[in-house]
Amino acid sequence: MAKGLWAGRAWLALVYAFLYAPLLYMVVFSFNSTRQDARYTGFSWRWYEALLNDTKLVDGFWLSVQVATLTGLLSVVVGTFAAYVLVRYRRFGGRSLFAGMAHAPLVMPEVVVGLSLLLLMVGIQTLLGWPERGVLTIVIGHTLLGSAYAMVVIQARLSEMDRRIEEAAMDLGARPYQVFMLVTLPNMTQALVAAFLLAFTLSFDDVVIAEFLSGPGVNTLPQVVFGYARRGINPTVFAAATLLMLAVTTAAVAYSVWVLRRSRQRADEAKRALAS
C-alpha cells in the first residue's frame, strides 16, 4: 500500500507541475532581458515598460474592465431572478422550457452563441437603426453566458437556505418584496459575490463572443491578445499576464479572508445569541 501512496503523491506533483508550468513560464519570461522565449538571458523590466506604452493593450484592458463589470452586475441581477424562479416556483406554464433555456448557454459553443446573437443584433439594427455594435452588444452577449453561471451558483445557495427565516419575517408582517430585500438577499451575499466574480472572469476572458459582437475600433483585452498571439510570442503579453495573475491572486486571497471572517462573525453572533 505504501508504494501506491508514493506513486499517488508523485502523480499529484506531476499534474500540478503541468497545471502551473505555463503560469510560471509567463512570470519568469516577463522579466527576460531579450525577446527570447526559450532562454532566460537576464533580468529586466523592459517588457513592463513596453506594456505601459502599448496603447492597444492598455485601452483593451480598461475596456475589458468596463465590459466585465457591467456583465458581472447584470449577470447577478438576471441570474438571481432566474434562480429564484427555478427554486421557488415549482409549477408554472412553460417551466421546462424556461429551465432548458436558462441552462442551455452553459453547453452551447461560444461560436454558436456569438453567431446567433450577431444575427439578432444585425436584425434589430436594420429594423431600429440601433444599437451600434460595441460595448452594449458585447455586454449582452457576455451576460447571456455569465447569467447562466451566476444562476447555478445562486440556485445552489437559494435551495439550501432555511425557508423558516423568510416565513418568520412574513409572520412579523413583512411584504414579499420586503422579505426578499431584507431577508433573502442579505442571506446570500456570499453567493452573489461569487456569481459576480465568476461572470466578471468569464467576460474578462472571452474572445469569441466579443469578436462576433464588437464593432470597428472596439477591442477588449482578449481580442488584442488574440490578435498578438496569431503573430507569435510577445513578452509584453507575458508582462500583462503576470500583472493579471497578481490581481487574481490578491482578489482570491481577499475573498477567502472575507469569507472566513464572515463565517467566524456568524459563529460568534450565534454563540452570543445562544448565551443570552
Added chain:
Amino acid sequence: MTCIAALLGRGWMGRPLVIAVPYVWLGLFFLAPFAIMFYISWVDMGNDILPFKPLWDEASGVLRLRFDNYTSLWRSDQGQWFDTLYVDAYLRSVWYAALSACICLLVGYPFAYAMTRADARWQPLLLLMVMLPFWTSLLLRVYAWKGLLADQGIVNQALLALGWVQTAPVLLYTDVSLLVGMAYVYLPFMVLPLYAALSKQNPQWLEAAYDLGCTPWRAFWIVTVPLSWRGIGAGMILVFVPSLGEFVIPSLLGGPENLMIGRVLWDEMFTANNWPRASALATVLVLAIVVPLVWYARVAAKDDRG
C-alpha cells in the same frame, strides 16, 4: 422602483412579474437569436448589404426554401457524399473532443483518486489549487503553451536534455500541441466531478471487498471504478461538450491539418460571408451537442430510478 415595490408588495403581481423578467430576457437573447439562425439556414445567400434573402419573396410571391445549405455540408460540388470540408471538420472535432476527454480521464482519474487519499486537512487546498488556474485567462494560458511547445522551446529542450529524443520534434501546430492544450484547459472539468464521486465513497466498501479475498488492484476495478461511473460520465461530458466547438485552442495551437468545426464556422461567416451556410453549420453543431446530452440525462435519470 417604488412603483415596482408597490406592485410586488400587493403580492398579486409579484409572481408573474418575477417570472416574466428572466423569461423575457431569455426569449429575447437566447430563443430569438436561435430562431433567426434557424430561419437563415433555410434561405438564399444575399448581397453585400444584407447577406441573406427573405424566405418569402414579396415581389414575385414565391417561397424560396433552400435545402442546399444543409445538403452542401454533406455533398461535395462533384456530387460525392461525405467528401466535404465540413464533414471532415465535424468528424475531426468529434475525434479530438473524444480524445481530449479520454486523455483527461487517464490523467484525471489517478489524480482525483490520489487527492482523496491525501490527508483530509490538505484536500480543500489541493482542490483550490486545481481551480486556481481557471481564474487566470484561458487565452493567456494557451498562449504560454505556444511558447513552451515551440521548435526551440523549453519542452523540446527538456526532451533533448533527458535524451528521450535525438532531434527536436515539431510539436507546435500539430495534433500534439492541440491535444496538450485541450487536456490542459479541460483537466479541472474532469477532476472536480471525479473527486466529488470518489470522496463520497465509503472506505468500508473496499474493506468488505478485501475481506472477501480481493486484491487491492482487483477491488479497485470491481468496486471503486464502477461506483464512480457517475463522476466519469459527468467528467467526460464536461470535457467533450466544450471541446467540440472549441475555437481559441485550435486557433492558437492547431495547424491547418487540425481544422475544427468552430473555426470552419467562423471562416464561413467572416471570410466567405456565407451567412446561410454558417447558420446551417451552427444548427447541426447544436444538434451534435444536444443529442449526447439528452442521452446522458436519460441514462442518469434511469440510474436514479433503478
